[in-house]
Amino acid sequence: MSQVQITDTILRDAHQCLIATRMRTEDMLPACARLDRMGYWSLEVWGGATFDACLRFLKEDPWERLRQLREALPNTRLQMLLRGQNLLGYRHYSDDVVRAFVARAAANGMDVFRIFDALNDMRNLRTSIDAVKDAGKHAQGAISYTVSPLHTTEQFLRDAEALQAMGCDSIVVKDMAGLLTPMxxxxxxxxxxxxxxxxxxxxxxxxxxxxxxxxxxxxxxxxRHIDTAISAFAGGASQAPTEAMIAALRDTPYDTGLDLELAQDIGAYFREVRKKYHQFESEFTGMDTRVQSNQVPGGMISNMINQLREQGALDRLAEVFEEIPRVREDLGYPPLVTPSSQIVGTQAVLNVITGKRYQTITNEVKLYLQGRYGQPPGRINPVVQRKAIGDQEAIDVRPADLLAPEMDSLRKQAGDLAKTEEDVLSFAMFPEIGGEFLKARAAGRLVPEPLEPPHSTSAQDHAPIEFNATLHGETYHIKVT
Amino acid sequence: MSQVQITDTILRDAHQCLIATRMRTEDMLPACARLDRMGYWSLEVWGGATFDACLRFLKEDPWERLRQLREALPNTRLQMLLRGQNLLGYRHYSDDVVRAFVARAAANGMDVFRIFDALNDMRNLRTSIDAVKDAGKHAQGAISYTVSPLHTTEQFLRDAEALQAMGCDSIVVKDMAGLLTPMxxxxxxxxxxxxxxxxxxxxxxxxxxxxxxxxxxxxxxxxRHIDTAISAFAGGASQAPTEAMIAALRDTPYDTGLDLELAQDIGAYFREVRKKYHQFESEFTGMDTRVQSNQVPGGMISNMINQLREQGALDRLAEVFEEIPRVREDLGYPPLVTPSSQIVGTQAVLNVITGKRYQTITNEVKLYLQGRYGQPPGRINPVVQRKAIGDQEAIDVRPADLLAPEMDSLRKQAGDLAKTEEDVLSFAMFPEIGGEFLKARAAGRLVPEPLEPPHSTSAQDHAPIEFNATLHGETYHIKVT
Ligand SMILES: [Co+2]
Ligand SMILES: [Co+2]
Structure with a gap:
């Protein structure tokens, strides 16, 4: 089969990038019959930030979303993004949690697990890959793409060979920042x-x-496999538009065979859906080539801007941009992706606003320099390392090798609020918001964050509240009440 | 020289496509020093709909715009789009008008004339090309790209050879509808x-x-020459973003050599400018692959929607889409570009709403079938032709061959209002609005159409036009005037 196959991200990455992961299941389901007819290789529907957003903002059970999508998409592979040993949370989990999570995701309908590690430390993918294979599902190993003196083609080939040796069914180059250029x-x-x-x-x-x-x-x-998003949520911080790629490849040896008119119809549906979420639109999600100049991903920039603003130091953004490559070099050139982007960005901000590099060192940088995230791609700066962790020796084993099994303890902590193993895992991913979610559910008070009514932002923001009006032939100065 | 060279359309096609040609000279000039430093092969700055928009809406003298841009861009070729024997108007002009227009454009600073004909009747380009060569300027011959059984690669090669034989300095493939696919x-x-x-x-x-x-x-x-637009006015109905193409080709054998950071800086400027014109934004200028399914350019669709709406027949749009290919075939497969797109679109609307094909035939279709626009690419339907023009014989000479010189008569008609040959030509292009412009200028009352204050469009779109208001304690039902 020489045709190109498409993974559509409309239900995950696309809305994660453009409307802060806020699309609700109720807006996904009406499109599912059509999405299922498309004949995509897979639909990315879960993982990444969706789990967090479901619990935190939408007050939806992410597992229930998965089951509903599974039922509504009987003919399409469902795909998720998994952050290796971090799963969907922000720390390393013990292997038994990883195995339990993958097993429950598979049991609830997941077919394809895209697994990545921010440092491309392939040891951090091992347990997930094994668990996916044990569940009889598709393990896709990801290479986090970045640009640095160390990230050569040869390095990426070594990564790919490692993923193949670990038993992956496919390999994805994951360019989260839009750094790749065509040649x-x-x-x-x-x-x-x-x-x-x-x-x-x-x-x-x-x-x-x-x-x-x-x-x-x-x-x-x-x-032969590309990720695209239905045009309504494509472009800018999101993926290339599905319809454009179908049209581009049609009647070529790479023809996707997908129905362009059906995709247009789905696009029209999601264009209407997008209006519902207008309050989450941002002017920072449009096309912006600056990442090609400074290698700093868009999401990281907005984080840093927020941090600088809180310190009343927005005027120092240019210095922070200059500091980032230095911090990154000190840390051995991690790809700038969650969580290393936050680790590098925050330290760069601190280095600038304190006026002295590494006078203050974040806890995350300390953990990083202790080897607690895994092995950095390159050599770390020993001076910075000593400043951060003193004479302490950094670990050189896989971080999770040092973690004891924790499912039992998590089950106990979640207690009665967790009705299922899935509930325990929700709690494990996000102890605070997961716990709150379970409590609110038990109390019957799960209420999603409110959405502003259609168009009312603009109307509310912009409508005159005083103006002249003509009434029965007389002009009055009017205040709208 | 193997580098790729760029023509930036930011000052012409880009804003024509995205904000209805409304960018004012005052918003162009502050960017000119930077644009001039870019090192573009050329900047497209004039022609197309800009002449009309200057006179009609902006109350700017288009010739004065040209002179100001010439002065502000001393190191960059200025380029314009010329509709062959139609120049910038909507009829065929006699050869002496074409020669006068080209001579004055050249004298006022134009370097590159991109010349096209809606039917690719190369005879309609001849006088313009000759006039450009006589003025010592660059004549670029355009092939209007379209898709039809007749528009084969072989046909485009014949067109290109004809343009070369006519003395063109370069050739452009002009894909106004976004029909081209990469392969x-x-x-x-x-x-x-x-x-x-x-x-x-x-x-x-x-x-x-x-x-x-x-x-x-x-x-x-x-x-080796591509047209792009600075990102602030790129994408959708406009061109590909300049910055993206600079980045894509950098460090390849096709490197443009242009400064990406300078382009980003210009982009930031025009992003602010764009906000000023928010009232001209349209939801129909975004990415839309439907033209790949129905070959109908976006601009033509909005025209037809307006015509159907006026007739209360919006529900018949699907029938009109089915009718268009038939009308186009009857007319010998003209490319759908001004004016043939309007000619085909309006006739298709009439064929649908009258309920009987060609019961009513527009004057433009009659002229077209008389050969008054030039030679159609293919054979026209003899039954439709007889219905339209009876036993009348269609002309087979170049339409302008039948036109007597008309500059003298135009000078007389313009009278005292025309202070210069340029004024006569403005009047010649648009007798009504050009004449009004000259009158208003003489009376010292040239006032550009008003711009809504920042953010207030949405207010007009969304603010209620009728509502209840409280006035001196009484509630009235109010209509905003
Ligand atoms: Co992504
Ligand atoms: Co154009």
């Missing part, structure tokens, strides 16, 4: 197709306007 | 590079999300 994508996929025997996927973001071109050059060089 | 663009440019010795340009619109990919495939196949 580089072409070369990388040409090399990967030579080096490994697995199907190759490309996941990239349209942030810097390169996505469509990168997908095309990857395809010309052996990639 | 087709690659094949077309591979063939063109073989067939002609002239520099090849690609002008395409991002309407269906193909633009970046088309530019890339064209470049890989011999195209």
């Amino acid at each position: 580089v994508a072409g070369e990388l996929f040409a090399a990967l197709s030579q080096a490994v025997d697995l199907p190759l996927h490309l996941h990239t973001h349209a942030t810097s306007g390169q996505a469509e071109m990168c997908l095309l050059k990857a395809i010309e060089n052996g990639c | 087709v663009a690659g094949e077309l440019f591979a063939a063109l590079s073989q067939a002609v010795d002239l520099p090849l340009h690609l002008h395409t619109h991002a309407t269906s999300g193909q633009a970046e990919m088309c530019l890339l495939k064209a470049i890989e196949n011999g195209c």
Whole structure:
């Protein structure tokens, strides 16, 4: 089969990037019959920030979302994004939690697990991959793409070979920041197709306007699986538009075989849905090539802007931009992706606003320099390391090797509020908001955050509250009440 | 020189497509020093709908705009779009008007004349090309790209050879509707590079999300000149973003050599400018692949929707879409570009709402079938032709061959209001609005159409126009006037 296959991210990454992961299940379900007819290779529907957003803002049980989508999409592979040993949370979990999580996700309907690690420390993917294989599901190993002196084609080939050796069913290049450019994508996929025997996927973001071109050059060089998003939530911080890629490849040897008119129809549906979430639109999610100049992902920039604003130091953003590559070099060139992007960004902000580099060191940088996130891609700066952790020795084993099993203890902590193993896992991912969710559910007071009514933002913001009006032929100065 | 060169459309096509050609000279000038430093091959700044918009809405003298831009952009070629024997108006002009117009445009600073004809009747380009060469300027011949059984690669090669034989300095493929797909663009440019010795340009619109990919495939196949727009006015109905293409080609054999950071800086400027014109934004200028399904350009669709709405027949849009290919076939497959798009679209609407095909025939269709626009690409339907023009014989000469010189008469008609030859030409292009402009100028009452204050569009769109208000303690039902 030489056709190109599509994974559509409309139900996960697309709305995560453009409306802060706020799309509700009730707005997904009406499109599912049509999405299921499309014939996608898979639909990415779960994982990433969706779990957190469900519990925190939407007051939806993420597991229930998964079951509903499974039922509504009987003919399509469901795919999720899993942060390796972090699962969907922000710390390393013990292996028994990883195994339990994967098993429950599989049992509730997940078919394809895309697994990545922020540092490309492949040891952090091992347990997840094994668990996915044990569940009889598709394990997709991800290479977090970044640009640095260490992230050469040769390095990415080593990563790919490691993923193949670990038993992955496919490999994805995951360019979360939109750093890939088309010719580089072409070369990388040409090399990967030579080096490994697995199907190759490309996941990239349209942030810097390169996505469509990168997908095309990857395809010309052996990639047969691309990630796109239905146009209503495509472009900018999200993926390339599905409809555009279907049209681009139609009547070529790479034809997706997908029905363009059906995709347009789905697009029209989601364009209406998007209006409902207008309060979550941001002017920072449009096309912006600055990441091609400074390698700093968009999401990281808005974090840093917030931090600087809180310190009344917004005027120092340019200095922070200059500081980031230095911090990144000190830390051995981690890819800038969750959580390393936050770790690097926050430390860069501190280095600038304290006026002295590493005078204050975040706890996360300390953990990082203790090896608690895994092995950095490159050599770390020993001076910074000593400042951060003193004479302490950094660990060199896989961080989870030091963690005892914790499911039993999590079950106890969750207590009666957890009715199922899934509830325990929700609590494990986000002890605070997961716990609150379970409590609110038990009390029957799960209320999603309110949505502003259609158009009323603009009307409310902009409508005159005083103006002249003509009434029975007389003009009055009017105040709207 | 193997580098790719860029023509930026930010001052013409980009704002024509996204904000109805409303950008004012005052918002262009502050960016000119930076634009001039970019090192573009050219800046498209004039022609198309800008002349009309200047006179009609902005109450600016288009010739004065040209002179100001010439002065502000001393190091950059200025480029305009010229509709062959139609110049910038909507009828065929006699050759002496064409010569006078080109001579004055050249004298006022124009360097590159992109010349096209809606039917690709190359005879309609002849006088303009000759006049440009006589003025010592760059004549760029355009091939209007379209999709039909007759518009084969072979046909486009014949067009290109004709343009070369007529003395053009370069050739552009002009894909005004966003119909090109990347592999087709690659094949077309591979063939063109073989067939002609002239520099090849690609002008395409991002309407269906193909633009970046088309530019890339064209470049890989011999195209060395691409049209892009600074990102603030790029994408959708406009061109591919300049910054994205600079980044995509950087460090490749096609490197544009342009300064990405400078382009980003210009982008930031125009993003602010765009806010000023928010009242002209439309939801129909976003990415939309439907043109890939029905070959109907976006602008044509909105025209037809307006016509149907006026007739209370909006529900018959689907029938009109089915009728268009039939009318187009009857007319010998004209490319759907001004004015043929309007001619085909209006007749299709009439055929549907009258309930009987060609019961009513527009005057434009009659003129078209008389050969008054030039030679259609294919054979026209003799039954429709007889219905339209009876036993009258269609002309087969170049339409302007039948036109006597008219500059003298135009000078007389314009009278004292015309202070210069340029004024006469403004009047010639648009007798009514050009005449009104000259009158208003003489009376010292040139006032541009008002702009809504920042953010207030949405207020007008969404603010209630009727509501209850409380006035001196009494509640009235109010209509805002
Ligand atoms: Co992503
Ligand atoms: Co154009």
